[in-house]
Amino acid sequence: MKILIHSELKEQQKYSCICCGAGCRSFLVAVRPEERQAIEAQENWRESLGVDELFVTHRAAGKLGFGLAKRTDGSCVFLGKDNLCVIHKKFGLKAKPLACQLYPFVLTPVGGRLHLGLRFDCPAVCENIGQNLDDHRKDLKRMARELITADIEKLELPEICPKQKVSVKFFEAINEILLKMINSDAIPLIERLQWLRKFVDYLGEIKWQNVTDENFNDLVGMIQGGLLAEIQSRQITKKAVTGKPRKLLGQIFFLLCQPTTIITTQKTGPLKTLKNRLHLTRMEKQLRQLDGPLPRIQPDWPNCNLQDLEADFGTFPAEVQQLITRYLTCRIAGMGYCGHNFYRYSLTEGIQSLLLGVVTAGWVMRIAALQAGRKKIELADAQQAVMTIDGNLGYAQAFGMGPSRMRLEYLSNHLEGFINWFCS
Numbered sequence: 001m002k003i004l005i006h007s008e009l010k011e012q013q014k015y016s017c018i019c020c021g022a023g024c025r026s027f028l029v030a031v032r033p034e035e036r037q038a039i040e041a042q043e044n045w046r047e048s049l050g051v052d053e054l055f056v057t058h059r060a061a062g063k064l065g066f067g068l069a070k071r072t073d074g075s076c077v078f079l080g081k082d083n084l085c086v087i088h089k090k091f092g093l094k095a096k097p098l099a100c101q102l103y104p105f106v107l108t109p110v111g112g113r114l115h116l117g118l119r120f121d122c123p124a125v126c127e128n129i130g131q132n133l134d135d136h137r138k139d140l141k142r143m144a145r146e147l148i149t150a151d152i153e154k155l156e157l158p159e160i161c162p163k164q165k166v167s168v169k170f171f172e173a174i175n176e177i178l179l180k181m182i183n184s185d186a187i188p189l190i191e192r193l194q195w196l197r198k199f200v201d202y203l204g205e206i207k208w209q210n211v212t213d214e215n216f217n218d219l220v221g222m223i224q225g226g227l228l229a230e231i232q233s234r235q236i237t238k239k240a241v242t243g244k245p246r247k248l249l250g251q252i253f254f255l256l257c258q259p260t261t262i263i264t265t266q267k268t269g270p271l272k273t274l275k276n277r278l279h280l281t282r283m284e285k286q287l288r289q290l291d292g293p294l295p296r297i298q299p300d301w302p303n304c305n306l307q308d309l310e311a312d313f314g315t316f317p318a319e320v321q322q323l324i325t326r327y328l329t330c331r332i333a334g335m336g337y338c339g340h341n342f343y344r345y346s347l348t349e350g351i352q353s354l355l356l357g358v359v360t361a362g363w364v365m366r367i368a369a370l371q372a373g374r375k376k377i378e379l380a381d382a383q384q385a386v387m388t389i390d391g392n393l394g395y396a397q398a399f400g401m402g403p404s405r406m407r408l409e410y411l412s413n414h415l416e417g418f419i420n421w422f423c424s
């Protein structure tokens with residue numbers, strides 16, 4: 001399968017590892033049986049690392065069942081005090097599990113090609129540090145050869161909207177249009193987000209079986225142009241969101257702000273598990289309110305009142321708009337928002353989820369700004385916010401479950417107000 005690095009992504013995104021060890025401290029790295037054997041054969045790691053276990057069983061390891069063991073702070077047992085991986089240091093990059101080598105790249109198979117995306121929960125990706133993406137092509141090709149299985153080649157194309165399918169040609173053409181919309185330089189971010197929102201709403205209303213090669217361009221072009229004119233003719237109303245939509249949005253905030261660090265060494269009996277669940281339920285309930293203390297979902301969040309987050313934080317500065325544009329470009333160019341890698345969502349549902357993600361990022365930016373004693377959003381706030389939500393968007397299981405699909409459908413009807421309030 002060919003790897004596609006989209007030209008728009010190449011233009012905007014760079015990456016080199018900055019050895020921060022952030023990824024090695026948070027996720028559980030799933031390992032294949034042959035990788036476990038190879039690591040065991042390298043040396044007597046238990047003795048040299050002073051640990052009892054190198055691998056653990058955990059639900060986060062998915063089908064593979066086993067993940068790399070962690071220390072009590074959540075860091076991988078192979079992460080050295082110097083923030084470097086000891087396997088990498090002693091035996092080279094290729095000796096590490098494939099998941100470690102690939103991170104923060106994501107390869108999504110669509111239409112017979114692997115579309116390259118990057119994870120923004122990686123600080124180097126989010127801050128756009130490093131080499132051109134083409135410089136990684138050789139390594140990516142090698143990893144892709146290991147990743148591709150017969151199952152991957154048989155994966156179906158995501159739906160365009162629930163219960164409707166289109167050809168690969170139409171699907172990719174629409175994806176291109178979405179990319180162009182989000183990268184229309186002359187238009188402020190808020191208008192581009194609203195344009196995207198409206199456009200996918202319309203895509204969901206088309207009877208796709210009636211669309212032919214002859215009328216596709218005219219139809220899509222007409223919708224695109226008409227919607228932009230409509231959006232630009234409207235006054236943006238910045239108004240706090242209240243009532244049921246805000247309550248359900250609070251649940252999205254809860255799901256997307258969860259810490260991604262998995263600590264496998266904590267022993268939890270049934271009582272502790274129950275207490276944890278109750279604690280999480282209380283935090284989620286609290287987030288549905290507009291008043292009361294901000295629950296500490298992330299341990300470093302400040303002491304503040306939820307009401308403080310409902311003030312007007314001004315407009316996003318240009319560099320924040322650029323970051324959000326780059327983030328959405330990366331997700332869309334890499335097809336990392338629908339299908340097999342994203343809860344099997346259709347294209348329209350995936351874009352609506354991405355927009356809810358950006359709304360959540362807008363809310364988290366306010367927390368970061370308050371923490372820094374400001375009432376204005378700056379780039380550092382936006383970076384922190386995007387890193388927080390991206391670790392969960394597409395990866396947190398609860399976000400894609402049955403009730404979430406219904407909630408997404410309901411919240412999509414309220415996206416206009418959310419975007420105006422949290423993303424302008």
Ligand code: SF4
Pocket residue numbers: 023024029068076077078079080084085086087088096097100
């Ligand atoms: S094996 Fe190395 S690269 Fe992978 S998570 Fe552990 S320390 Fe990080």
